[in-house]
Amino acid sequence: MSIIQFPKEMKWGVATASYQIEGAINAGGRGASIWDVFAKTPGKVKNGDNGDVACDSYHRYEEDIEIMKDLGVDMYRFSVAWPRIFPNGTGEVSREGLDYYHRLVDRLTENGIQPMCTLYHWDLPQALQEKGGWDNRDTIDAFVRYAEVMFKEFGDKINHWITFNELWCVSFLSNYIGVHAPGNTDLQLATNVAHHLLVAHGKAVQSYRKMGLDGQIGYAPNVEWNEPFSNQMEDAEACKRGNGWFIEWFMDPVFKGAYPSFLVEWFEKKGITVPIEAGDMETIQQPIDFLGINYYTGSVARYKENEGLFDLEKVDAGYEKTDIGWNIYPEGFYKVLYYITEQYGQIPIYITENGSCYNDEPVNGQVKDEGRIRYLSQHLTALKRSMESGVNIKGYMAWSLLDNFEWAEGYSMRFGIVHVNYRTLERTKKDSFYWYKQMIANQFFEL
Ligand SMILES: N=NNCCOCCOc1ccc(-c2cn(C[C@@H]3NC[C@@H](O)[C@H]3O)nn2)cc1
Numbered sequence: 001m002s003i004i005q006f007p008k009e010m011k012w013g014v015a016t017a018s019y020q021i022e023g024a025i026n027a028g029g030r031g032a033s034i035w036d037v038f039a040k041t042p043g044k045v046k047n048g049d050n051g052d053v054a055c056d057s058y059h060r061y062e063e064d065i066e067i068m069k070d071l072g073v074d075m076y077r078f079s080v081a082w083p084r085i086f087p088n089g090t091g092e093v094s095r096e097g098l099d100y101y102h103r104l105v106d107r108l109t110e111n112g113i114q115p116m117c118t119l120y121h122w123d124l125p126q127a128l129q130e131k132g133g134w135d136n137r138d139t140i141d142a143f144v145r146y147a148e149v150m151f152k153e154f155g156d157k158i159n160h161w162i163t164f165n166e167l168w169c170v171s172f173l174s175n176y177i178g179v180h181a182p183g184n185t186d187l188q189l190a191t192n193v194a195h196h197l198l199v200a201h202g203k204a205v206q207s208y209r210k211m212g213l214d215g216q217i218g219y220a221p222n223v224e225w226n227e228p229f230s231n232q233m234e235d236a237e238a239c240k241r242g243n244g245w246f247i248e249w250f251m252d253p254v255f256k257g258a259y260p261s262f263l264v265e266w267f268e269k270k271g272i273t274v275p276i277e278a279g280d281m282e283t284i285q286q287p288i289d290f291l292g293i294n295y296y297t298g299s300v301a302r303y304k305e306n307e308g309l310f311d312l313e314k315v316d317a318g319y320e321k322t323d324i325g326w327n328i329y330p331e332g333f334y335k336v337l338y339y340i341t342e343q344y345g346q347i348p349i350y351i352t353e354n355g356s357c358y359n360d361e362p363v364n365g366q367v368k369d370e371g372r373i374r375y376l377s378q379h380l381t382a383l384k385r386s387m388e389s390g391v392n393i394k395g396y397m398a399w400s401l402l403d404n405f406e407w408a409e410g411y412s413m414r415f416g417i418v419h420v421n422y423r424t425l426e427r428t429k430k431d432s433f434y435w436y437k438q439m440i441a442n443q444f445f446e447l
Helices: 034-039 057-071 095-110 138-154 167-177 187-210 233-244 248-256 261-268 280-284 330-344 370-388 431-442
Strands: 003-005 011-015 075-079 114-120 160-165 216-220 222-228 290-303 312-315 349-354 393-399 418-420 427-429 444-446
Touching: 003 370, 011 114, 011 349, 011 431, 057 095, 057 427, 057 431, 075 160, 075 393, 095 114, 095 138, 114 138, 114 349, 138 187, 160 167, 160 187, 160 290, 160 349, 167 187, 167 222, 167 248, 187 216, 187 248, 187 280, 216 349, 222 233, 222 330, 233 248, 233 261, 233 290, 233 312, 248 261, 248 280, 248 330, 290 330, 290 393, 330 349, 330 370, 349 370, 370 393, 370 431, 431 444
Parallel strands: 011 075, 011 393, 075 114, 114 160, 160 216, 216 290, 222 290, 290 349, 349 393
Antiparallel strands: 003 444, 290 312, 418 427
8 A cells, every 4th residue: 555645735626617617608798609609510519519508607606616615625727718708709898707707716715715717718709710710810919808808807816827728629629630619620720720829828928927917827738648659769759749749839839939840840741831920939938837737648659651640650558448438548647747847847837637537427326436536546646756756746636626518529428526417407526526525635645
């Protein structure tokens, strides 16, 4: 039996996102987002699910906060729906929209829970998409305007800000692979989007600094880990390309002021260029206070000519999988965190998302989600290994507090430590909730 102990200053929390939990899509004058449109496009989301009601957290946030209070978290990572603040993407600000988030943040603070606010968690105002969305550089300025309104309104209440969640998903998953909104399948467009997101991030950080606010600001890329199948150079190089698509592509510009040349050249061979304009790289390289990291899974992978974008194929190495079919790969969590620290130094890191999909249902009021408890203990062990290896971890936000709308999977895939009955909206704390509660209280767990 071994004890995995965390430092007393470690911040523990849970994470959610606006479109996935709020519902109330017309309340307070909220405008349409690209996910409202995408989810209602036939064939895009499993079972035709959408976020019209979701967990109804717009109305039930007080109950959700009571649950968090019982859990004993230090922080709650939530996202703001841009279309609640700017229903048309630009122009008039919605006071009703701002007031909803004041109610949420004030209730959190009353309960001793620190808000960690994500400004962009994928719900772009549809009005901006209709003008080109993130492919249009004007959207950068619209985002900065939105960010400045939020900083001005909440700068004295929120001390941890995240500009963008999972830039790889917003750019490549949503505009090249095409399975998320708006569903484009154009690599050059996706590369433009990725660049414009990074510029928007840099400009928002500049605005935050100009306001002289004393909180912390960062961003939250998602990463996965590809482990070479063999010690053959071609396997290592292919995995480096696959990993770099998540890591270096979105972190080198922020921490080193340039895109990784090994990938720029790889893309150029495919006729893809980055639409860099004068001053962009200096803008992107604004110093940040912390790096958010979202990690779920990894794979063993190897070189295969003409396979995918990077001559890289995943190999089924027989790892157990969660109910969404992703490998359970805690070793990858340790490796990616160690790699990031090797590349960029000991920047403070919050794990802004880590969690697992298990679709256990309540039986006599109990949800026995042993798989999620095992995933949590394995990944928190990997996290502790990284900390003892010099990775500067400041906090861990479990994805997610609640079962919620899992994008293209709809409500079919459950990531919550609290079960949600989508017919009655009843919340049921799962066994993993009680495991996490105990771990937070003790700051350790036994393996
Ligand atoms: N790597 N190559 N893939 C090629 C083939 O892709 C097909 C599908 O790909 C993906 C990749 C990643 C994801 C994903 C989902 N979440 C969970 C959410 N995170 C933010 C929060 O809102 C959670 O709901 N994180 N990541 C989904 C689909």
